[in-house]
Amino acid sequence: MFKKIAIAILTVLVSTHSLPARENKPVIVASTTQIADFARQIAGDRAIVKSILAPGADPHTYQVTPDDVQMVLGADLCLENGMHLEGKSWMATLAKDAKKPLVTTTAGIKPLVIEEEGESISDPHAWFSPRNVAVYVRNILNALNRLEPEHKSEFEARAQLFLQQLRVLDSWIREQVNRIPIQRRILVTTHDAFNYFCFEYKFNANNNFLSIAPVGWSTGAEVGGGMTPERRSMVIRSIKESGAPAIFVETTINPKQIREIAKETGVKIGGELYSDSMGPEGTAGETYIGMMRENVLLIVNALK
């Protein structure tokens, strides 16, 4: 009997040598996959970073689930994009209800003001300019420094590396885009998420360097609703008038309708672009830099 007990105690003690050290990492919950990626680049292994939106989900129309409430309840820091990207401010509401600190990562970015249904609004898709992402990075870095001041120098070192990668990405995009003749530099997408991209890299000169989405195509229509025959004709006319050699669909949008419309207009489909969300794990678009790289290659190949 005692021999068995002694063996059991010994076995348990020996096996504890391989037990991992106790982990007390802060939990950061980001609203979108892009913000989660930026936070991961800075926090490294010092924090657990989660994203509420799954790859491919649309932040504008997202419906909060009980799992999201649980996730935010367990957070030490919440990060949102702001500028009304999160429809009905769902991230701010979640953080407020859970009494968790919330940082708006676009704070300090000069927004592009666009017209939407007769109203002037700030375009929230600021991450399409790597220069703006530098602002996201600085905001997240400041928040992490406040949360874990003892790891400040580590966060700064990681942020510095990521910022240099962004700088190289930015110049690489300029070099790639330069291959497209200026008159063919027309970017038409199913959802006008690409204003910052067009503005930064000088697409759509005839539209003040802003994104072109076919007229009649609204957020409701993007997800399959509200497409009447009248709106459909408007979209077709608009695509034809844009003179675009190709149009692009987005990974967060149902591509079926736009494919049919492209067929009718005779314009080719340039491919699927990552827009409001990055790609699933294991895809080229699972990181911000990968997502931008794949988008640019698709655009350049279709338009050059």
Add this chain to the structure above:
Amino acid sequence: MRIVLVVVIWIVIVGGLWAYVWQRDAAVVNTIAEKPIVELAEQSYSLEITPTFSTEVDPFALDTSDANTETLEVRLNGNQIPVTGIQLERGLTRTIPTLDGVVKGHNEIYLKASPPVSQHSLNHGIRIRLFENDSPIADHTLWNSRGSLVSGTVSFEIGSVQEDDHDH
């Protein structure tokens, strides 16, 4: 009696396990790193920097506030050299007249400068010349890859003629 024995054994096992993990993670290794003995070099040293570009504030810098908009960073053996007011211009040589902190033996100069983002399609470089009592003892050019900062290290020995560099 048997139930008491089971409880005692359970407490011993779980308690022992908890105590072991706690003391293992709480253990702090208190080692005092021996400070290497360094001897300052006796000569005077200066540094000449000649870039192929005029520097510009880096929009991708960690800190872009007005107080921290230096476009040039120079470190000697890990210590920052004050370069406030030194504005690099294309083709013009700038001098850091007194380079304090050069030691006997192995030394390392790190340099980082930000070329204009608009010149992304050009490869840029910076020529660095180190002088000992007005005689050049190291001469290297650091190059960047397109779009990146120009940065790199130049290693040199005081007391011997060996030198090498590593740039990015």
